[in-house]
Amino acid sequence: MPLTSKDDALIETIIKRYPRSRSAIMPLLHLAQARDGYVTPESIEVIAEKLSLETAEVNAVATFYTQYKRKPVGEYHVGICTNTLCAVMGGDAIFEAIKEHLGVENDEVTGDGKVSVEHIECNAACDYAPVVMVNWEFYDNQTVQSTKDLVDSCRAGKPIPPTRGPNELPTWKANSEVLAGVNDGKANEGVAAGEATLLGLKIAKGQ
């Protein structure tokens, strides 16, 4: 369902955060994905109207950023890092194995609409390589087998929880709403820091 009048109050709140309304275009595009799972032409029209822009101006922004999708992704969108470091440490092997396992190519969704796969660039967790993201939650230190288990759990509707993230993996739409600035009450869930993050501190305490 595209952005509707039910979203008006939230849209107003988002626009009011900024000194100039046009700055709200990115959170509103995230919000559009929270409703439809991707950016639909209908949502583009709503955003353009709310911000007094041409639809072409909103489209120009939506097509620039890779997180805005132009077609549906899965309920669980799996991003496998294949930038150099993750790639050599196993990301390439994971990416190939998962495509084969699910029978999909890059940027494709499984027939049941549950899981889509994309190779992603560095996601700022290199000390946990190889890294896999699902709906932009961290799955650290992955192997071919652990990622197969992960995508299977997503297809079964009982996803394995993230390594550093909420207790339960939110859906793609739910997390898109978080990116739009909506508080889902899960900030206190999960660890403060992972093991690799704390390594230097642990050593310093022993020095």
Place this chain on the structure above:
Amino acid sequence: MTKLTPVLSAFWDQKDSFTIQGYKRNGGYQAIAKALAMPADDVIKVVKDSGLRGRGGAGFPTGMKWGFIPQGDNKEHYFVVNADESEPGTCKDTPLLMANPHSLIEGIIIGSYAIRANYAFIYIRGEVAHVIRRVQQAIDEAYKAGYLGKNILGKGFDLELVLHVGAGAYICGEETALLDSLEGFRGQPRLRPPFPAIAGLYARPTVVNNVESVASVPAIIDKGVEWFAAMGTEKSKGFTLYSLSGHVKNPGQFEAPLGITLRELIEMAGGIRNGHKLKFWTPGGSSTPLFTDAHLDTPLDYEGVAAAGSILGTKALQIFDETVCVVRAVLRWTEFYKHESCGKCTPCREGTWWLVQILQDLESGKGEAKDLDKLLDLCDNIAGRSFCALADGAASPIISSIKYFRDEYLEHLKQGGCPFDPAKSTLFDLAETR
């Protein structure tokens, strides 16, 4: 052995380190009281005197940047934090914001007060949902505690702070592209001058600082310039986060005085993984020229790394052992730059595609020896010929890898393919998991 200096990371091992209670219990939000009691110019002077330099890559003195903002100009000023951490290998701001977002918020309050800004933004990359939750919660907590909003601490200073979530574009880590993106446009770099200090966000005077730089400010205000400057080296003062990743036994974050060496850090990380040896590494992300085992004792400060022919960058130390093909590694980085080029400047937009094509040929053994010279010639025509430094970054791994590993490129041509087995560089046994 250099002693580690956990400051930002000092209490990350406490379960609630990311909450306002956790931060305050560990001395947080004491620096703003001190700073807001000082004339704003004096706050700038303290940061200048500390010698703090930008931790996002360029190493520009933070206090000097703040001092560039024209005062008494009757214009709105903006304080913008670059949390779009995307440089390959870089993984310091993300764990910092997950474990200790309040140190950034306190730094933003101090910085905004110093440059006389009443509006501040954190531009965070969109691919880190849980970090976004933590930062947003920290902002909400700071508002509730009266550290943000109207009349902060009763000192008559107002500040609004907005978290702006990106959408997957490396280029938005470039400060002027970030500003365009924040204004609601495609994130493409601007020609400078004018610099953001004169015409930044909405064409108003704007400071753009990296997360770690800003988060370091409260400790400097709290503990003083002398304390800070006692750490580090002559021109690279203080502590910083070094991120060790790749083929070491225990990768992780190390907060150390500037000038520590990779030899020391690798020792702390338990050495290179068993049975292997160091081949090449990046000192500060993929855009900084590669180093080899000849650079193990290079002091990792701004001057030391520059003198050895690279850039300290983000202190993202990506370690690769002898199982890794340097041509494959460089090709992959080049594909990244090709994908992330915003398309504004022709040399970068077109050149990165050409680089990928030539490198693909070389890696698969189809190229010719003269292709190496063609690559270098292309790099010469791409680096320094675009609005921003993305193109320079794209050239760095290519030029440096040819400098140190020309023979390995040629070996691909001799063998008609890659002489390396990729299965040997993976962390898990491929045969077992198939």
